[in-house]
Amino acid sequence: MLKAFKYRLYPTQAQAERMDWTLARCCELYNAALEERRTAYRKRGVTVSYHAQAVSLPEVKEGRPEYKDVHSQVLQDTLRRLDKAFAAFFRRVKRGEKPGYPRFKSARRFDSFCYPQYKGTIGGHVYLPKIGNVRVKLHRPLEGAVKTLTVKREVDEWYAVIVCEVETRPQGPTGSEVGIDLGLNHFLITSDGEFVDAPRYFRKAQKKLRRAQRSLARKKRGGNRGNRRAKQRERVAKLHRKVKRQRLDFHHKTARKLVRKHDSIAHEALNVKGLGRTRLAKSVYDAGWSTFLAILASKAEEAEKRVVAVDPKYTSQTCPDCGRVAKKLLSERWHSCECGCELQRDVAAARVILGRTFPSGANAAVNAYVA
Ligand SMILES: [Zn+2]
Incomplete structure (x- = not known):
């Protein structure tokens, strides 16, 4: 089963700025990709898929070279998040409910980015590709095999949410x-x-x-x-x-x-x-x-x-x-x-x-x- 572990990160000033900057780029990408989907739907009545948007990422990097400084998986995950918002939207439409169309996000509210196939090591520091070795406090031991790592901003604090595949630990039956x-x-x-x-x-x-x-x-x-x-x-x-x-x-x-x-x-x-x-x-x-x-x-x-x-x-x-x-x-x-x-x-x-x-x-x- 999957289990999430959340740890406080202690980035340096430069690392924190870098993470803020990454969030801003992801937010920008999210909104641009949403705009693309809206326009395509309004003008041509077609739905742009996650795949179509993901394959155009190299093109984005050509036009905006600063995007090369954001890890590719992080960019892909941002697009996948938008795709999930759309999937949920269509699901509700299908059920006959009246859902709100996926909305643009404000930079202030966009507060996390994710490495969907995290491979680094985690100890006193956690290695975040394109950001660096960030100090982390493991207040409880990490268990199982790491799947994803999400960096999260909570006002002025930073956290890593690490999702792991863990074994179940059966508790004896109580008969109740x-x-x-x-x-x-x-x-x-x-x-x-x-x-x-x-x-x-x-x-x-x-x-x-x-x-x-x-x-x-x-x-x-x-x-x-x-x-x-x-x-x-x-x-x-x-x-x-x-x-x-x-x-x-x-x-x-x-x-x-x-x-x-x-x-x-x-x-x-x-x-x-x-x-x-x-x-x-x-x-x-x-x-x-x-x-x-x-x-x-x-x-x-x-x-x-x-x-x-x-x-x-x-x-x-x-x-x-x-x-x-x-x-x-x-x-x-x-x-x-x-x-x-x-x-x-x-x-x-x-x-x-x-x-x-x-x-x-x-x-x-x-x-x-x-x-
Ligand atoms: Zn009765």
């Missing part, structure tokens, strides 16, 4: 199965009745970020104030980075605990049309769910355990014991059924989710309602 409900008032609730919340310091940092974002929105562009705006923008970016890291850390801890404790974990499938319950009120955690589920799936795969996405329809309206479906208001925090089942609302939903993993008995009744 669990359903999790991604909650409205809690981050998640388990079918065992456990409530998991984001830590306080995280919620505090999040509030601070929102305030700073509002203040930035108020500051006008240009004029004498331009400098102040730029400073506030950097402050927001740093707070954003902090919140992101805290959230990630919380996700990893939560996923690790679940995988250690259970052999099988069921959750609602996200992004399913006609979702039975309103997602709007849950927006507090929204940004995090898909990331969390990806982390959970990866940890489970490494431990050779199971994660199942189940149909999310009516999970909070269904009785986990008898399968009866009864409408509940969002404000109703208690599940009380004619059959005698009394549970906290989200715990009941988590049990319904668990039930959908292994249809049998009452759970078969639940599934009959869903079908």
Whole structure:
């Protein structure tokens, strides 16, 4: 399986400038390649492929010799990234959704470039072709065979994200199965009745970020104030980075605990049309769910355990014991059924989710309602 390792890079001033410069070239190439695709489509109704764009790279280097100072694989990967954006776009069109056309990227937001077939050695330094030997801190050992290396800029810090092929490390079975409900008032609730919340310091940092974002929105562009705006923008970016890291850390801890404790974990499938319950009120955690589920799936795969996405329809309206479906208001925090089942609302939903993993008995009744 593939596993990503992220390490802080400590480039010299010159190396950092070089990496910034590389990002700027990649961003420029990305936007030019996007422009080419747009024009071809508008004027001739044809789609330019990744391959067609990749074979014209030598031509690009003729016209703009500075591109010879960016590693060819890095340039190819930039084009491949655009190709992926288009593939995702066409996939959504095919599914009948209304997707946004791939967009131009601003230099400020373009923050990574990748060596897709990295071959160098990694120790106290990591060799980045066309940039040099950059100091790196391996705070945990790298495992497996290196596949790709991505250089990432996070405001004023640099990182290497190294993806490796690693062996799975099966964790012994515990005989336990669990359903999790991604909650409205809690981050998640388990079918065992456990409530998991984001830590306080995280919620505090999040509030601070929102305030700073509002203040930035108020500051006008240009004029004498331009400098102040730029400073506030950097402050927001740093707070954003902090919140992101805290959230990630919380996700990893939560996923690790679940995988250690259970052999099988069921959750609602996200992004399913006609979702039975309103997602709007849950927006507090929204940004995090898909990331969390990806982390959970990866940890489970490494431990050779199971994660199942189940149909999310009516999970909070269904009785986990008898399968009866009864409408509940969002404000109703208690599940009380004619059959005698009394549970906290989200715990009941988590049990319904668990039930959908292994249809049998009452759970078969639940599934009959869903079908
Ligand atoms: Zn019931």
